[in-house]
Amino acid sequence: MAADSSRYRPFRAWSIAVMLALMMLVNFLDKVVLGLVSVPMMRELHLSPTQFGLIGGSLNWLFSISAVLVGVAANRTSTKWLLLAMAAAWAALQLPMLAATSIWSIIACRVLLGAGEGPASPVAVHALYKWFPDEKRNLPVAVLHQGSALGLLVAGLSIPAITAHWGWRANFLILSVLGGLWCVAWLVLGAEGQLARAERAGSGSRIPYALLLTDRTVLGIFVGHFAANWILAMTLTWIPTWLQLGMGYESHMAGRMFALFVAITAPLSLGLAGLSQRLLSAGMPSRLSRGCFVSVTLIVAGLMIASLASPWFTPMEKFALLTLGSGMTLVMYSVGPAMLGEVTPDSQRGGMLALSNGFSSLAGLAAPIVTGMLIDGAGGSTARGFEQACLTCGVVLLGCGVLCVFCLDPQRSARRITHESCRRDVHHMRADQG
Template identity: 75%
Template structure:
């Protein structure tokens, strides 16, 4: 199959997708490690729930700025070396955790780590899109996020064991080594993709692949806004789970540390296939001719709304422990679909030359949820008399409301075909408008 001036090479494309999935595995090991060592860390450093929530949210203090800067850089420089530099920084930033003795040292490490990780997902997705044509993008991006899920699964099984035998700090030394190993492999095997969409954006008569749209026009588009909101909602539950779910399993639901780690791994092992299956179903709908408005837009908005109802159910009184785990697992798994389908919709309406920047802006906006969710959860736990169970379940109700509202707005806003028509009808003689290629 050919697209534009280059050929789609499935074997090489999927090998790059696997390498990037492994990068996201390391990325999410870094993210989830803090939550899985939360109990011994809080005890050793004498942290309150609100203080620990502050540490959890600090990962996102520079996340948005870094995500946008990285996305803009990806529009100009090879993604291969941007990704290499980011992963190398993650490895180095694990080392101070081996000796951190105060909340401010830990916060400094997490803030800098967030700055290094901010561009990771949008730049990785941008890199993937250089290898896969539009109709084939749902599954490779879903695979990318399966790497994230696999990282959480491995963390759930291994980090409690490492903590028991060598202490909670030893986990960060292992993370540094894993990051360095990925950097070596990527430097040897990574490659920049060259696949671009040919001629004009599919379904329109006025947007060439190498044109540029004024950012003011792009960022006021309803599909772009709907994606930003959906990404925000999905990131809220993700950030809350990464920071507080291990503590909830131990202190809220009564699992001992190793069992809590296994339950966290089971949670991931269930959510990952669910999100992958939903991404596959969306791609099947598109292949059968269903417009992207329904096959992607209404589809992902509906999953967010259903997920919100499931998560809000955790706040119901006297709900059995098994039902709480099921609602949390299914709700969280359904929100992960946003991470594969959302970027595909943004790529539909964004010229190739601006795709990295728009994906990064979406990640940057979503990181605001990552900043707020851990702190809000910590405050609710402290307000509930330090009851992790009651506070976490109240936070799940808040998260559920956010998801339902963003799902409803998504149904109204997400329509790539309408967005493409709007962009194609823009005035061509305005300053900064897209320029036609000379060819």
């Protein structure tokens, strides 16, 4: 029976992949809802752009801490029950929003929600790895991320309609119900995979975290992930507001424009990830096919995003530049973990993914607040302030992209880490014998 449970079972594995993709759909609905109800929420509660930016960034206050703690714990704890506990917390934390009237009560809800959502992505990827062998893991992880994109698409089409019919608070009740339904389905259909456990039985020794965290490629991945998360947090929080107050669209059209934004960025990021994989399969070293590839996408995206501050472009041209630039940065979320997997042992991958997510959440904390402050600094002009925020974002992307060019070389890092680890093992062996 044990041997049978450790075999790859495609149907069961893919059923888990679909369930986890649906979980990420709910996860991103929870993330983006605030941006899509920003205008009526700010008007009812008399919030300034800086205050709203503070609320938007508060999701990340405990995000990194919980991501690291739970991500590392996932190496030794059942991912089925961890995921169930997290999703149940998301559902419960939507309910106080039905009555919240002060900025601090809303911030408290978002901080706790962020603590519950911080570990979602690394734990979900870790759970998938327990069902799929190494050579079959790329596609299910891509499906997982498409659940996130689908959540944004559904949000853009549904949340403005719900707000128009029942008010902005009704969205939080519906999200609570959706989260509860997923928990019931996961309780019945979810299970713990055994494949990764069987593979780890014969895997190599662990690498000291100090060695991993001082490696140039690992640090480059952290920096690239930080840059990608800066623009993701800025757009999820502020694009709907910019479309309405900056570009003059009414709420339904702004929702459709946001859905169009997602409909373009998601396949663009998939296509770029596929191109990187084809270059690698054709024999190009990962320093070029992965490292330089994502570095160039960050640099080009930075130039595109920064150009929004120019008066030469029409509003629709600015929307196109923002959409294409955002889509290019998303490739970091698929290629970055792949590079991390090249230099990290399987038994430590969950912890390293969590550390990368945790570091990038610092950008998620800062970007919405910086954007709100720039809008306030522009005299409350959402259009001018958001364009200044795009210039700031472009500088972040450019700087991080240039750093990544010099840092990302997974094959060199793998050789270095293996050599240093063997040298330490030999040193300790000689010390023990002495």
